[in-house]
Amino acid sequence: MSSPSVFCSEKLARLAGGFDSHAPIRVLVVEDSKTVRYQLRGYLQLLENVTVVEAETLAETRELLTHTPEPFFCAILDLTLPDASGSEVVDLVQTFKVPSIVLTATLDPMIRQAVLDRRVIDYMFKTGAAAIEDVAYLVGRLRQNREMTVLVVDDSATFRIHLSRLLEQYRFRILTASNGLEALALLQEHQETALVLTDYYMPKMDGLTLIRQIRRDFRREDLAIITLSDATHPDLSAAMIKAGANDYLNKHFQVEEFYCRIVQNINMVRFVRQLRDLANRDYLTHLYNRRRLFEIAELRLSSARKQHGPIALALLDADHFKRINDHYGHATGDLALKKIADVLRRGSDSHDDLVARYGGEEFVCFSTLTADETPACYFEALRRRIEAIDLEVNGERIPLTVSIGYTTDSRGTLSEIINRADQAMYQAKAAGRNRVVHFETQAS
Known part of the structure; x- marks a missing residue:
């Protein structure tokens, strides 16, 4: 029998990715057919961060539910098992408050009503690989529904x-x-x-x-x-x-x-x-792209000016990025950009920053500050977190740093503000890279 890696599905691939990583989930599969279990496992594993736990009988299911401390996101249940031939497995699983999808070869009106009365998510038929793929697709949709x-x-x-x-x-x-x-x-x-x-x-x-x-x-x-x-x-x-x-x-x-x-x-x-x-969005990092940056930043800048609130705009450039691409390959360069983007995204989630990929290895961070915040400390903390990124290729750690230039001068157009940050960023490069430079400081 082939490995589950042979499974390929554009339909499921659209659920596996996305701009935000999915939290891990555990799916319980109760099915006595090895072929169906194999197909379910293969398709479910095409989804991101899904662990499949399998049982063949009602007794095994009871044992798993009783002694497994980690919760199950949902269960996929065959109605006909060696030690059960009705809705017993549905009743058991629902006792543990696990939402269930019923998988069956046939479904007469009485069984259908009994299944629906138990408030299952859905019932689906075992009519081939396409039907099994649909079950996995439903699981992916359920996760997105959250x-x-x-x-x-x-x-x-x-x-x-x-x-x-x-x-x-x-x-x-x-x-x-x-x-x-x-x-x-x-x-x-x-x-x-x-x-x-x-x-x-x-x-x-x-x-x-x-x-x-x-x-x-x-x-x-x-x-x-x-x-x-x-x-x-x-x-x-x-x-x-x-x-x-x-x-x-x-x-x-x-x-x-x-x-x-x-x-x-x-x-x-x-x-x-x-x-x-x-x-x-930028296709590689899933941060906002340059066009969207200008749309949102213009609105935020206008709002900050009306409220007389302080802002800080920083331009970040990955140091020696061409050297990474030339020596380790573009795949490693792409990974480096993704890891930098992850750090910026986590910072923006906690601080409500606007972050975007500006082009190549450059990123923009637009921050609306509170009165007691120091932008120098904030961007220095970002620099340190990027410097601490653990990027390895074949056991070799690759140093990853950024030069950051920022401005708190909100006069003029957005392009003029970015240009001031750009000048400060080049000053950081000239001073030895891997540092933060304030535009007003270097221009005075």
Whole structure:
């Protein structure tokens, strides 16, 4: 039998990468067929940071769940096992609060209903390699769903809880509101929201008015809206879709239909966001590219000037980068740039900096400082963290340093500010590299 490395899937590759690394997850696979386990393991391992734990029987599954301290992200369960032939394995796994995907060769109406009653994520058929790939793809989507926010709007607390529980199965972040006014306030606070589920009949602001208000700020491709109402008013669906809803769902829905519509609309928003991110990001480091840097930095600069807030803009250049490329190869040079970008990204996450790849081995860091912050200390700390990067090739450590020039002079255009930082960076190079130089200091 071939190694799982022979598995290749463009579909899964799109889930494996991304601009932010995925946290490791553990997936439990309970399946007595070696062939199916092998296929599942192969496809799941195409996803990034996935550990597959396998069992062949109900007894082995119980042993794993009882004695494994680390939690499982989800479980993929065959209904027919040597020591079980129904929903026993689903009941067992759910006792440990592990969301489950049921994998089966056949599914008659009674078993289907029994599976759905147990609130599994989904059931899928073992109809060949393509179906197994779809199972792995669903796992990848579930992990991505943790980054997607869904807002549920309904005046019935019972129905809000019902929808929230269904969405939790698919690992979405969930917000809830009891009327349109509450929903609008939450959207202002959580503008990353990808989907709104809203009822029509609500106090203070009905669903139709809410949709019209949302569409003043969010386009259909940026934020999807699914409306829910009962079948007694069939004309509502057309009215709400014309007002700006993406989809309509009867409140007496089948769970499978609910999930299909949710996934379809979430995927549309996710796809648009990914395309937008690709246009705004550098392909190698996944930092913002030069074009996006100017767009965002202009806005931040304008805001800082209005609030009379201090700013600092730094240009960082990797030292002796041509030597790294020539001696160790361009693959090592690319790795060096990625590692520098990782340091800058971690710094920006904790400090709300704007970081971008400016070109070649140059990076820009735009920081809006607080009154008690010293930019010299901040950029010196960045320099030290980059100097401490552990980059090795064939057991040989490769020194990796940067020269940093920065300015706190916010006068003039953004290009003029960057030019001042650039002059300070060349001063740092001339002074011996691997140091931080302030433009005003060297120009005086």
